[in-house]
Amino acid sequence: MSNIMNSLYNMRILDDLARKETAIHKIHPLVKLLTTVSYLTVVVSFGKYDIGGLLPLLIYPSMVFALAELPVKPIFMRILLVSPFMIGIGILNPFFDHQIYLLGGKEISRGWITFLSILIKSGLTVTAALLLIATTGMDRLAGALRMLKIPRVFVLQLLLTYRYISVLMEEVARTLRAYSLRAPEQKGVHRSAWGSLAGQLILRTFDRAQRIYEAMCLRGFTGEYHTGGFKEIRVWELAYLAGWVLFFAAARIYNIPMVIGSLITGVIR
Amino acid sequence: MSHHKLEAKDLHYSYPDDHEAVNGMSFCIYHGESVGIIGANGAGKSTLLMLLMGVLFPSQGEVCVGDVHVTKKTLSMIRQRLGMVFQDPDDQLFMSTVYDDVAFGPRNYKLDEKEVEKRVLHALELVGILHLKDRAPFKLSGGEKRAAAIASVLSMQPDILLMDEPTAALDPKSRRRVMELLTSFKHTKIITSHDLDMIFEICDRTIVIKNGEIAADGTTSEILVNAELMDKCGLEVPLALQNCPVCGIKKG
Numbered sequence: 001m002s003n004i005m006n007s008l009y010n011m012r013i014l015d016d017l018a019r020k021e022t023a024i025h026k027i028h029p030l031v032k033l034l035t036t037v038s039y040l041t042v043v044v045s046f047g048k049y050d051i052g053g054l055l056p057l058l059i060y061p062s063m064v065f066a067l068a069e070l071p072v073k074p075i076f077m078r079i080l081l082v083s084p085f086m087i088g089i090g091i092l093n094p095f096f097d098h099q100i101y102l103l104g105g106k107e108i109s110r111g112w113i114t115f116l117s118i119l120i121k122s123g124l125t126v127t128a129a130l131l132l133i134a135t136t137g138m139d140r141l142a143g144a145l146r147m148l149k150i151p152r153v154f155v156l157q158l159l160l161t162y163r164y165i166s167v168l169m170e171e172v173a174r175t176l177r178a179y180s181l182r183a184p185e186q187k188g189v190h191r192s193a194w195g196s197l198a199g200q201l202i203l204r205t206f207d208r209a210q211r212i213y214e215a216m217c218l219r220g221f222t223g224e225y226h227t228g229g230f231k232e233i234r235v236w237e238l239a240y241l242a243g244w245v246l247f248f249a250a251a252r253i254y255n256i257p258m259v260i261g262s263l264i265t266g267v268i269r
Numbered sequence: 270m271s272h273h274k275l276e277a278k279d280l281h282y283s284y285p286d287d288h289e290a291v292n293g294m295s296f297c298i299y300h301g302e303s304v305g306i307i308g309a310n311g312a313g314k315s316t317l318l319m320l321l322m323g324v325l326f327p328s329q330g331e332v333c334v335g336d337v338h339v340t341k342k343t344l345s346m347i348r349q350r351l352g353m354v355f356q357d358p359d360d361q362l363f364m365s366t367v368y369d370d371v372a373f374g375p376r377n378y379k380l381d382e383k384e385v386e387k388r389v390l391h392a393l394e395l396v397g398i399l400h401l402k403d404r405a406p407f408k409l410s411g412g413e414k415r416a417a418a419i420a421s422v423l424s425m426q427p428d429i430l431l432m433d434e435p436t437a438a439l440d441p442k443s444r445r446r447v448m449e450l451l452t453s454f455k456h457t458k459i460i461t462s463h464d465l466d467m468i469f470e471i472c473d474r475t476i477v478i479k480n481g482e483i484a485a486d487g488t489t490s491e492i493l494v495n496a497e498l499m500d501k502c503g504l505e506v507p508l509a510l511q512n513c514p515v516c517g518i519k520k521g
Contacts, residue, residue, distance in 0.1 A: 015365045015405060139365055163363055166407070211360040214324050218353050219425060220345065220377030 012166065013074050014130070018137030024068035028230065029136045029144035031237045035244045036132045042248040043124050048114045049101075054121065056256040060244065061127045068135045075134065079126050090118035138162050143230060156225055164209060171204050273300035273428045273457055275351075279330035280320055290316040291327070292481035298429075298474075303451075303458040305468035305489060308478035309503030314461040315356075317478070318431055321459070322353050334429070349378060352427030356434040358418035362406035367398070367417050370406055374425040392424040396450055412443025419450065429457040436464045465507040469493050477502050 018025070024032075039060055046053055065072060094111030101110045133141065138159060145155045175197060179189060189197060250256070275298045282291040290313045298304050308314050319325040321332055323339045332339040334347050355361045364370040371392055375385045393399045396416040401409060406417060415435065422430065435451065436444045444467070451458065451471050462468055468475060468489060475492045477485040479502045485492050492498065496506050505511075512518065 012405065012407070019366070019403060137365060139369060208360070211355070211357070212363050214319075215355055215361045216363070216373075218322055218324070218348055219374035219421070220348060221373075222345070222377065224377075226373075226376035226379075 014134045015137060017068075017070055017074075017134040018140075020069065020135075022068045022135075024064055024135050027135075027240060028233045028237050029140040030147050030230075031233060031241045032132055032136050033141065033144045033148070035241050036128050038245050038248055039128050040125050042252050043121055043128075045252060046117070046121070048117050049110065051113065051117050051120060052257050053251065053255050054117070054124070056251040057124060057248070059247075061124065061131060064131045064135065068131070070131070070134055075127065075130050078130055079123060082122070082126055086119055086122040089122075090115040093118070140230075142225060147230070152224055156223070159225055164205075164212075167208050167212070168201075168205050171201055171208065175201055175204075274298070274333075274335055275321065275429055275457070275459070276333040277317075277321065277330070278333070280317070280327045280332065281329035282316055282320055282325060282327050290481050291320060293330070294478075294481070294483050295330075296476060296483065296486055298457060298459060300428075300457055301455065302474055303460070303472045305472035305475040306459060306461040306478060307463070307465065307468060307475060307502075307504060308484075312478040312503070313481040314478055315433060316481075318353065318433055318459075318461060321431060322351055323347055349425060350428045351431060352422035352425055352429070353431040354415075354418050354422050354433065354435060356437055358411075358414035359407075361418045361421060362414060365405060366403055367393070367406055367409070367420075368402040370417065371402075371421045371424045374421065378425070388424045388426065389420075392420040395423055396420045397446075410443075412439055412446065415439060415443070415447055416450070419447075427456065429459065430454065431459045432461070434462050434464075435460060436462065436467050463504075465493060465504065466509050469507045469509065477504070479503070 039057070043054065043057055064070070065075075093115045094109050097109065097111035097114060099110045100107050101113055136144070142155045142159045145158075146152065176189070179193070179197065180186075183190070277294055277296050280291050280294045281289070283289045292313075294313075294317065306314050306317065316325065320327055321339075323332070323341075323344050326339075326341075334350060337343050337347065339347050362370050364373055368389055371389045372385050375388050380388070389402075390399065393402055396419050398413055398416045398420065401413060401417070406414060409417060419435075432451075435447055439447060444464075448467055448471060451460070458471070460468065460472060472489050475485075475487065475489040476483055477492060477498065484502050485495075485498055493507055494510060499505050
């Protein structure tokens, strides 16, 4: 029970973090969105055996973490939340892909390489997405999506889902609290109550959602979600975008660890 | 100023399960009046507010704000002039900061961002929570949430304020603060509540509702002391007017 309340508060940490005022937070949301999208594109474009090439891309999340003064732990915990999916997708690779791959003189199955590459890629993409939310906030992000002319139905859906998750979880927490107080001997919810509990919950959530929607309509909501005006994109923000895009492109075209390695070995020779 | 007048003419409304919640109500509320709407649970108070705001439409009869009928076409204009504060502030506060929440209404009316800021700050200042503007609504206390909900309506600069149980679930000090706030507003006020002491202090006029009909409509000082009427409608005389629990002496 307390877990649900905790995760509710934890969930809102991203909103709290987004309210900081560091240099990264002040960057125009559209610029951050485009940077993230180009980062994601580059990360997923790497081949499935190409782990070395992915490594330089670690620089981007590390820089954002540092510059935006974000705590690593809560964001890392969220990445762990999706880790079962990542493992689920990749775990069978070592069994199916038996070809031998030589790594530093040792033979390993190529399946392990692809598994590792899936883990790294999903880790990097999820981190980048979380960093975007933690430095921008959902409302401003939605504003940026609207600037890109994403249809308002989709943007609204995204925003309201994000908002209603907490509404639903509050209802869950309240219902479970009431249940557990009258069923002190039980661990969790007995299966005989699952149906009615879930049913109650969905009805209550409908009611709640209806009231929130009415409150929105009463204040002039007509389907467009206004998040306030944005400032013009400044030159240094464009430079931020251009800088990262160039770096991502370079990391995609050249195998940077290999280049550095051969430079160093060249110097030594 | 006739355009601040709010008139209900022979309102009827039944819910889909045929429960008749409002059954022929008529009244007229004029500019600057503060009117308390009281009645037992299920008497039809909330339904009446919903009808006045145009969330529900009457099956018979009509609501007029000034000289404009509340219809789907006029809703946008009507809602700019009527501000409604919900019973549960959590239903009303859905944005990520208090500022954004109070700005939600003005932004929907496509005001210039500078004007939005001016209105938001003014509304927050009026209810005394300017210092909370960057906080997340869910982290506020009950009294602060109520103030934020009121500010979110004030920022739309309505002529008429409708409030559903504005003092419900507040501690005595917060309740007093909200009451002082309400008294300070010059708006036309329509307040539904079971807090009869609050109605007694704030409202000059009271409408008593029973089973979807108006049981009485008159000055608060006459209606709330009428023990027989109150009892008939499932209510009682405000505590402040009842016998002193310690010495038993009748007050008032």
